[in-house]
Amino acid sequence: MEKQTHIDFRVSNFKKNLFLAISFFTVFTAFQLLPNSVFGQDLFVGAAAVDITPKLPVAVDGQMTVRIAKVAETPLTANVIVLESKGETTTVLVSCDMVTIPTELKEMIQNQVKKSLPGLDTKKIIINATHTHTGGVVRDNRYNIPEGVTQVKDYLKFVSDKVAKTIVTAYNKRERGSVSWGISHAKVAYNRRAVYEDGTAKMYGRTHEANFIKVEGFEDQAIQSLFFWNQKGEFVATCINVPSPAQIVENRSTVNADYWHPVREGLKEKYGQQLVVAGWIGAAGDQTPRPRYDEFAEWRMIALRNEKKSPDFAEHYGDVNFRNEYHLNEIAGRIIRAVDETYETVKIDKHDAPVMKHEVNNIELPMRLVTETEYNHALKMRAEDMKDLESAQKFSRRIVWYSKVVDRYEIQKSNPQPMYPVELHALRIGDVVVCTNPFELFTEYGIQMKARSNAMQTFVLQLVGPGNYLPTKEAVRGGHYSAIVESNEVGPEGGQILVNWSVAMINKLWPD
Numbered sequence: 001m002e003k004q005t006h007i008d009f010r011v012s013n014f015k016k017n018l019f020l021a022i023s024f025f026t027v028f029t030a031f032q033l034l035p036n037s038v039f040g041q042d043l044f045v046g047a048a049a050v051d052i053t054p055k056l057p058v059a060v061d062g063q064m065t066v067r068i069a070k071v072a073e074t075p076l077t078a079n080v081i082v083l084e085s086k087g088e089t090t091t092v093l094v095s096c097d098m099v100t101i102p103t104e105l106k107e108m109i110q111n112q113v114k115k116s117l118p119g120l121d122t123k124k125i126i127i128n129a130t131h132t133h134t135g136g137v138v139r140d141n142r143y144n145i146p147e148g149v150t151q152v153k154d155y156l157k158f159v160s161d162k163v164a165k166t167i168v169t170a171y172n173k174r175e176r177g178s179v180s181w182g183i184s185h186a187k188v189a190y191n192r193r194a195v196y197e198d199g200t201a202k203m204y205g206r207t208h209e210a211n212f213i214k215v216e217g218f219e220d221q222a223i224q225s226l227f228f229w230n231q232k233g234e235f236v237a238t239c240i241n242v243p244s245p246a247q248i249v250e251n252r253s254t255v256n257a258d259y260w261h262p263v264r265e266g267l268k269e270k271y272g273q274q275l276v277v278a279g280w281i282g283a284a285g286d287q288t289p290r291p292r293y294d295e296f297a298e299w300r301m302i303a304l305r306n307e308k309k310s311p312d313f314a315e316h317y318g319d320v321n322f323r324n325e326y327h328l329n330e331i332a333g334r335i336i337r338a339v340d341e342t343y344e345t346v347k348i349d350k351h352d353a354p355v356m357k358h359e360v361n362n363i364e365l366p367m368r369l370v371t372e373t374e375y376n377h378a379l380k381m382r383a384e385d386m387k388d389l390e391s392a393q394k395f396s397r398r399i400v401w402y403s404k405v406v407d408r409y410e411i412q413k414s415n416p417q418p419m420y421p422v423e424l425h426a427l428r429i430g431d432v433v434v435c436t437n438p439f440e441l442f443t444e445y446g447i448q449m450k451a452r453s454n455a456m457q458t459f460v461l462q463l464v465g466p467g468n469y470l471p472t473k474e475a476v477r478g479g480h481y482s483a484i485v486e487s488n489e490v491g492p493e494g495g496q497i498l499v500n501w502s503v504a505m506i507n508k509l510w511p512d
Contacts, residue, residue, distance in 0.1 A: 046174030062133030133250035201478025243282030283446020354430030368491030438465020
């Protein structure tokens with residue numbers, strides 16, 4: 001009996017060792033067959049920031065009328081992060097406090113960088129706007145800017161010089177580093193399109209109405225972050241992806257980076273002044289950081305939290321600018337807490353040799369066609385705005401808005417299927433991907449991209465380019481600003497093609 005037990009034990013051990021040997025051989029062979037890129041190369045990181053506040057007075061971008069700012073309430077900044085995977089790719093990430101990134105500005109920056117860094121592939125410079133409506137005007141021939149006020153061409157040259165030099169600085173500072181990534185959540189985005197019983201919709205429409213039935217589309221409350229460390233283990237840079245534009249103080253005639261300024265200041269106070277904070281806006285064409293319902297309940301909570309700091313808070317409640325200052329800090333606090341939570345969770349999971357791949361594609365999307373009714377409406381509205389010199393001066397931006405629709409209709413006569421050129425980036429860093437588009441992209445499209453992506457975590461980054469709204473089918477049916485032909489060069493058909501292209505580019509980076 002004892003002998004049999006001894007034999008069984010030896011057989012059991014033999015089987016166990018054979019299983020382990022086979023398992024090891026299988027895993028080893030599998031790794032040998034995988035492409036070398038799976039293992040990644042050493043990551044190098046460089047970061048720098050620069051002040052791009054325009055010379056005052058300056059016209060500020062983002063509304064239909066000309067606004068002249070004589071005061072800069074906060075600085076505007078460009079935040080640059082250079083990532084290099086030796087033997088693989090070098091990517092430059094640039095976040096700018098402005099309403100959009102004109103193609104002219106991107107090309108000016110690329111050309112200047114090419115002179116200083118001829119070996120750098122400037123096609124892999126990703127430049128995005130935080131979409132503040134209180135930054136200097138960067139779109140030429142949109143506003144009638146008076147003499148004595150900073151002109152667009154001068155501001156574009158100023159920004160391109162500053163950003164190009166800062167890219168070179170960040171490039172020269174690069175050293176071995178590491179990266180972590182993570183996700184948390186905070187209530188920042190509110191869908192800003194209200195839908196009524198008759199099927200119509202309105203951006204910033206009132207919700208406290210008997211005929212209000214719903215907000216039109218999705219809201220995304222994810223706050224996604226990338227964290228970068230240098231070889232000493234110092235926290236040097238972060239990219240924060242928020243699916244809401246920076247538009248809390250959008251109506252002011254001042255220079256202001258909106259909620260990104262208190263976010264940056266709060267994070268630098270905690271983690272050090274060396275920290276470079278790149279603000280990324282997710283798919284958010286139909287979003288706002290201001291409440292569209294429950295606003296009084298939210299304001300009561302803000303008031304109660306701040307009464308000790310400002311005993312006369314209640315007296316100033318009727319002052320919109322006063323309320324917005326507190327709301328800026330409220331939203332910034334929510335973002336900072338989400339970033340802090342993510343940081344504390346993932347700081348133990350650093351990657352110093354992540355897989356890094358960067359794909360760039362130039363595609364064409366079908367443009368939204370202008371109907372004869374829309375053409376006649378644009379002619380009529382343009383004529384009204386041009387009825388006298390004072391009106392023409394005041395509504396110069398809106399006149400251009402209608403004129404572009406008129407021009408598109410005329411072009412359609414000879415080109416019935418016009419196309420809109422788009423540059424797309426897909427950047428893989430380890431288990432995450434960053435995919436870009438030039439639009440104010442409605443959130444539904446961004447959620448589609450994230451859901452269909454093969455990446456563990458997907459950052460959708462909008463306004464990497466000149467930007468105009470790209471609405472959903474439901475939004476077009478509802479109408480109003482952001483979903484009418486004046487607001488859209490590309491419609492829902494192009495939106496779905498954009499999603500499919502973005503997903504295909506992402507999934508190409510995960511062939512296994």
